[in-house]
Structures are given as C-alpha cells and as structure tokens.
Amino acid sequence: MSNRRKFIKKAALGSIGLSTAYGMAQDLRDEKTQARGKSELIGTKPLIISTWNHGMPANEMAWKYLQEGKSGIEAIEAGVKIPEGDPEVTTVGYGGFPDREGKVTLDACIMDHQSNCGSVSFLQGIKHPISVAKMVMQDTPHVMLSGEGALQFALSKGFVVEDLLTDKAEKAWRKWMEASKYKPVINIENHDTISMLLIDKDGNISGGCTTSGAAWKMHGRVGDSPIIGAGLFLDNEVGAAAATGLGEAVIRTAGSAMVVELMRQGKSPREACKEMVERIYAKHKGHRDMEYLQVGFIALNKNGEYGGYSLRSGFNYAVHDQQGGNRMQDAEFKMAWED
Numbered sequence: 001m002s003n004r005r006k007f008i009k010k011a012a013l014g015s016i017g018l019s020t021a022y023g024m025a026q027d028l029r030d031e032k033t034q035a036r037g038k039s040e041l042i043g044t045k046p047l048i049i050s051t052w053n054h055g056m057p058a059n060e061m062a063w064k065y066l067q068e069g070k071s072g073i074e075a076i077e078a079g080v081k082i083p084e085g086d087p088e089v090t091t092v093g094y095g096g097f098p099d100r101e102g103k104v105t106l107d108a109c110i111m112d113h114q115s116n117c118g119s120v121s122f123l124q125g126i127k128h129p130i131s132v133a134k135m136v137m138q139d140t141p142h143v144m145l146s147g148e149g150a151l152q153f154a155l156s157k158g159f160v161v162e163d164l165l166t167d168k169a170e171k172a173w174r175k176w177m178e179a180s181k182y183k184p185v186i187n188i189e190n191h192d193t194i195s196m197l198l199i200d201k202d203g204n205i206s207g208g209c210t211t212s213g214a215a216w217k218m219h220g221r222v223g224d225s226p227i228i229g230a231g232l233f234l235d236n237e238v239g240a241a242a243a244t245g246l247g248e249a250v251i252r253t254a255g256s257a258m259v260v261e262l263m264r265q266g267k268s269p270r271e272a273c274k275e276m277v278e279r280i281y282a283k284h285k286g287h288r289d290m291e292y293l294q295v296g297f298i299a300l301n302k303n304g305e306y307g308g309y310s311l312r313s314g315f316n317y318a319v320h321d322q323q324g325g326n327r328m329q330d331a332e333f334k335m336a337w338e339d
C-alpha cells in the first residue's frame with residue numbers, strides 16, 4: 001500500500017468512534033479528504049510548509065529540530081531564524097529593506113497548538129523578532145508588544161541591539177528616495193515574508209511569521225504579519241493558515257482566520273486559500289491598492305492536506321515531509337502578473 005493510501009486509511013480509522021459533535025464534524029472532514037482524492041496535495045506527518053524560496057533552508061532547519069524531538073514551536077523558531085539572519089534576504093530581519101525614513105522595523109508572531117501566541121511589532125534593532133515573540137508568549141501575560149516596549153522587553157531578556165540596515169538595503173533605500181513613490185513591486189521587493197506552518201508527528205499544529213514588512217512604508221506602519229488572525233492563525237482542531245503580500249488587504253479581511261474557518265466548514269486548504277483570495281479581490285475592486293495588490297495564502301489541515309493560492313502569479317512555497325523530502329511548490333493563482 002502506498003504511503004499516501006496508508007495515510008488516508010489511518011486518517012479514516014482515526015476518525016472512527018468519535019462520539020462528540022466535534023467528532024462527527026471531524027468524520028465528515030475525513031471523508032471529504034478521501035473524496036477529494038488526487039485533486040488535492042496531501043503529505044505525511046510531520047509536514048512543514050513555508051512561504052517563498054527562503055522557505056527551503058528554513059524548512060530544512062525546522063525539520064532537523066523535529067527529528068531531534070524538539071517541539072513544533074522550537075522548530076518554527078529555529079526555521080524562520082534562518083532568513084531572519086540572512087543579509088541577502090531583503091524582506092525579513094537583518095538586511096530587510098527599511099521604511100521611508102531608512103529604519104528597519106520588524107514584525108513577527110508565533111502560535112502553538114494550544115492557541116498560545118506571542119507577537120512583536122514595530123521592533124527595531126533586534127535581529128530575531130521571532131524569538132522575542134516566543135518570549136512574549138511564554139514569559140508575559142500578554143500576546144503582543146510593540147515598538148519601544150517590545151524593545152525594552154527584548155533587552156531585559158538579554159537580546160542585544162544591532163544595526164540591521166545592510167549596505168545593500170541602504171543603497172536600495174537611497175535609490176527609492178530619488179522618486180519616493182510608494183508603489184510596492186509585486187513579488188520582488190515587498191512580498192517575501194516568511195510564514196511557516198507545521199503539523200508534527202502527533203498531529204499538533206504550530207506556526208510562525210516574521211517580516212521587515214512592506215519596504216518604504218511609513219514609519220510606524222505595522223502590517224498583517226504580527227497580527228494573530230491576519231498574517232497567521234491556527235486552530236489545532238482544524239488547521240493553520242498564513243499570509244504573504246500586501247498586509248493592509250489581509251488585515252481588512254481577517255485573512256488567515258477566515259482561511260481556517262473555511263477549512264472548518266469542509267474546504268480543503270487549497271480551496272480555502274482560493275476562496276479567501278477571491279474575497280480579497282472582490283473587496284478591493286476599485287480600491288487604490290488594486291494596482292499593486294498581491295496576496296497569497298498557505299494552509300494545511302489536520303489530515304495533512306496542504307495548499308496555497310495567490311491573487312497574482314509568482315507565489316511559491318516550500319513543502320517538507322518524509323515522503324517527498326523538501327521541495328518547492330508553485331501556488332495556483334487568479335491572474336497573471338501583468339493583469
């Protein structure tokens with residue numbers, strides 16, 4: 001029997017005997033997963049998915065952590081720290097493109113299978129905002145710390161302030177200043193947040209998201225990425241979703257939370273991401289953001305199905321499981337880049 005069939009059989013067997021109302025809903029979802037068959041992507045647990053090409057090295061590290069028996073949260077943190085620390089990645093952490101005042105300001109959040117979550121926004125001078133977000137989750141009574149307060153908290157935890165503006169990013173900013181027009185270039189300079197979702201071998205889900213946000217944003221601007229429900233959301237009974245793209249559009253529509261709710265109603269991860277993108281498109285017809293609007297979602301569910309969908313072409317994500325190893329997957333999209 002192929003691993004895939006074994007997995008589906010196991011998923012079906014796992015659902016037998018559940019007697020609560022939730023259990024019945026779970027049964028239905030399992031049948032749906034089987035009925036959807038080959039038209040959907042399905043992996044084996046553990047399964048990790050991450051946005052964009054830098055998801056590959058991030059997945060690799062997260063996978064290593066899971067193999068060593070570390071928790072989902074530890075794996076997420078270790079994974080996304082790779083692009084956070086890479087000066088060549090101009091959209092996350094160190095080396096991220098700055099705001100219009102030349103300041104690198106970072107947003108990040110993390111969430112575990114028990115719905116614990118932590119988040120930092122508008123954080124400056126700290127290379128690994130995901131680690132600060134994790135400490136907000138674990139060591140404070142709060143979910144979200146912002147700006148100066150987030151920085152003070154980080155310092156109290158032993159983080160050190162570093163200059164995150166690389167020569168490359170500074171050069172790009174000075175060039176942008178020549179015309180200083182805010183018109184994010186889709187898929188190139190503005191839309192490469194790393195969002196990572198994983199389901200571990202026991203079926204527990206966790207997720208994280210970290211970004212330097214939209215390049216050339218107004219000082220103080222916070223995007224969707226640190227906002228639980230917008231840039232990231234998960235419900236361990238259902239699945240997880242995360243966003244990339246123009247954060248304002250994702251916040252307006254509570255993007256990731258909605259994708260999870262659509263999965264709860266029985267949609268596959270791909271179908272849920274698609275419906276959310278369609279909804280964002282419909283809501284933004286005639287909106288000034290439409291000219292440069294790009295949004296993409298990735299999602300996975302409890303049964304190991306996963307998928308992604310974006311408004312415009314060019315969005316991809318990295319997938320890692322035992323069966324298929326670490327690989328890139330192009331997301332389906334609504335329209336081509338130039339439309």
Ligand code: SD4
Binds near residue numbers: 193211213225243
């Ligand atoms: C933001 N959503 O700050 C982020 C940017 C992004 O891929 O996703 N980049 O709006």
